[in-house]
Amino acid sequence: MEQHATISAEGLTKIYEDGVCALDHVSFAVKPGEIFCLLGGNGAGKTTAINIFLGFIPPSQGVAKIHNVDIHRDPLEAKKYVSYLSDVVMLYPNFTARQNLDFFARLGGKHALTRDDYYTALRRVGLQEKAFEQKLKGFSKGMRQKVGLAIAIIKESPAIILDEPTSGLDPKAANEFQTTLLGLRAQGKAILMSTHDIFRAKEIADTVGIMNEGKMLAIKSRKELEHEDLEQLYLNYIHGKVAA
Template sequence: MIETRGLVKRYGEFTAVDGLDLEVQAGEVFGLLGPNGAGKTTTILMLLGLTEPTEGWIRVLGHDPVRDPIAVKRVTGYLPDNVGFYDDMTGRQNLMYTAELNGIPRREAAAEIDRLLTRVGLAHAADTRVGAYSRGMRQRLGVADVLLKRPRVVIMDEPTLGLDPEGARAFLELIRQLADEGMTVMLSSHLLYQVQEVCDRVAIFVKGQMIACGRVDELADQALAGEPLRLELELAPCSNGLLTALEQLDGVAELQRLGGSGESVRLALVCRKDLRAEVTRAVASHGAAVLHLSQAGRSLDDIYRRYFADGGETGGRSTEGAA
């Protein structure tokens, strides 16, 4: 759906994007992750044909944004971090204006606008002036505005910035629904937990370079190779025999007892590899139940901190998992 090769963007002596090779597949949610100034927004602007690359090439559904930006805009929707609407017009009027700009017949547009306003949870505010909308409502109206022309790719720049936790959660659910329906979504963000929650794959940007790309588990294997991981679990009941069996599993470096109440016991296993399956089997063989099991130390936050702790050098510039 999206492909770049050797993409470079310079502003004078400053290189905003440096040698980007990227592929985004149909139906996935793809995250661009990095701090402000890492090159995420510049990449998006080049994909949309809003700025030209210094070197390299881009294809969006086979279209070249440099030579045919209109074709790209026909098949993509763009939600910037600060959506612009006419505050003195209602939500419905703003969407109708967008429909007119895109040549959608008024009767067809009216039915589609009603459907989209319901979908994004704004049916109750359809005839309220946008100047009275909260930021979350404006963002949801922005999604309706993007979907009105039925794009095949949606690109979002910091879509949850400024939203409260509940608003952000609902917005991420909407993004996931779009992907489940076959739409391709690219979003940029610096909010790690949100990217991890919704994205199928993630590209980490540092100083204009994509230094890693792949699923979160792939990035963990690459960035945290050799580091022990920590399994935290709660069991009931927990016999001495079960504790011994867990401690003797191949790959367990340490067993820590964290506490518990009643028959349940909370433990932590420091492991040299992922032993979740082995732990579950051992617990079942001793007639106990796993009440809780989580793997710590392999979150996107851990991965991100490791890349930056190494000055962005861990693994070098990578396109692992990009194809």
């Protein structure tokens, strides 16, 4: 596996207690300054892979590493180097956007941040100024997603994991989100993002991993995809028209 990968999976396998194989010897690597999109439909194994990377479930086989730390062996150490954003960001409704940011920043090891630092992060993700000190109770999904992204940014971790981050966002919000993500890539972050949005994946991914039924069918670089119809390629792979 790549030596400099910030996020890496080696033969990652997950078989649940009921015998369902959710991941079958999946391997990939995400280097600094790279956006890696896990592309697949429901039940492809994307979320299972992410859950293993976040230490929520142990792998049945294989190793998942963040910043070269085995997440299963030393989850607390590995999690220091990763930020996470889910498809539906749910935060503490009694806290304001800034208070939520403050709590999660401190959880992520950032203890000396000022109010200005929080405001800067919130501005960066495009949250309206008037919402900074408002309670999360009345926030829309898009607004919550922005705060979630600010949380991921402010931790300044080398790895960022995003689970279907743009699902349910309106086009404007999705576009703003994409812009921020590209900015993070430029900063050298290794970004692992699961999505079933083929167009978004083609647009921003440096590498696309096509998954189906727990298997990594193909890993294609941006260069390889330049002259390909990703949608057709994806369908070909999942229908078995192309050998994995």
